[in-house]
Amino acid sequence: MLDILDHDIPRGQERMTLRIENGVGLLTLCRPEQLNGWSWESSRQLGVMADRLRFDDSVRAVLLRGEGRAFCAGIDVTAPGGGITGRTSAERTQRYYEGIRWVHERFAAFAGLPQPVIAAVQGHCLGFGFELALMADIRIAAEDAVFALPEAGIGVAVDAGGDMRIAREAGAGWAKYLALTGRRMDAATAERIGLLQAVTPVGELERTARSVAEAVAANAPLAVRHIKRSVDAYADAGLGEALDRTALAAALTLTSQDAAEGYAAKAARRPPHFDGI
Numbered sequence: 185m186l187d188i189l190d191h192d193i194p195r196g197q198e199r200m201t202l203r204i205e206n207g208v209g210l211l212t213l214c215r216p217e218q219l220n221g222w223s224w225e226s227s228r229q230l231g232v233m234a235d236r237l238r239f240d241d242s243v244r245a246v247l248l249r250g251e252g253r254a255f256c257a258g259i260d261v262t263a264p265g266g267g268i269t270g271r272t273s274a275e276r277t278q279r280y281y282e283g284i285r286w287v288h289e290r291f292a293a294f295a296g297l298p299q300p301v302i303a304a305v306q307g308h309c310l311g312f313g314f315e316l317a318l319m320a321d322i323r324i325a326a327e328d329a330v331f332a333l334p335e336a337g338i339g340v341a342v343d344a345g346g347d348m349r350i351a352r353e354a355g356a357g358w359a360k361y362l363a364l365t366g367r368r369m370d371a372a373t374a375e376r377i378g379l380l381q382a383v384t385p386v387g388e389l390e391r392t393a394r395s396v397a398e399a400v401a402a403n404a405p406l407a408v409r410h411i412k413r414s415v416d417a418y419a420d421a422g423l424g425e426a427l428d429r430t431a432l433a434a435a436l437t438l439t440s441q442d443a444a445e446g447y448a449a450k451a452a453r454r455p456p457h458f459d460g461i
Contacts, residue, residue: 216252221260256313315346338446
């Protein structure tokens with residue numbers, strides 16, 4: 185067993201940890217008290233970890249998991265630096281656009297790892313958490329897992345490409361249904377429509393997911409990496425252009441009055457009143 189501490193992530197400020205066991209990189213979201221909520225800093229650290237994993241030949245598969253009772257409950261609204269400012273609405277929109285493109289680049293580095301990624305999902309897997317899980321090559325969930333893209337309900341677009349990945353895996357109808365309604369989906373439904381490869385009892389998630397990761401790690405690494413690249417090249421055709429459209433849509437909606445109303449309504453626990461501006 186080998187523990188890795190990346191010097192670009194100060195001790196005590198980790199959003200995720202990385203440990204290597206038997207050829208498997210165990211990448212763990214490690215803020216259970218915040219339900220592993222996502223932030224700009226989480227995206228930066230994901231990019232750091234992706235760089236470490238990419239060039240480590242001892243890692244033949246990656247197991248992505250969350251510590252505690254949730255995989256990732258979405259954006260951590262309490263994280264510092266969550267909002268982007270600007271002197272004008274145009275400048276603020278442009279800064280959001282570049283910020284979201286920056287996040288896409290970190291996610292792309294993770295999704296494009298040469299090693300296959302297996303996600304082990306338990307509890308809440310919402311918003312950014314759902315989008316992160318969708319970047320894995322294989323997804324296994326516990327029976328208590330719950331998935332949703334709630335963004336439209338607070339006035340913003342889905343911003344990391346999760347809706348497009350659902351369309352790729354399960355079809356456009358399911359992508360629109362989930363993204364347009366924000367409704368929650370249980371693990372059994374996610375497995376039925378093809379977003380999950382297996383569902384396990386809660387107590388068996390770790391063992392099952394690790395056994396899959398170890399089976400991948402036991403195979404010939406050159407063959408495994410080229411299989412992943414070949415499948416992704418087919419499945420992700422046109423994804424880059426679509427993600428740029430997503431970044432613009434997210435930037436425009438994040439700076440809208442509807443988004444301000446949506447966040448205010450959520451904080452006040454009242455229904456939002458959207459005007460489309």
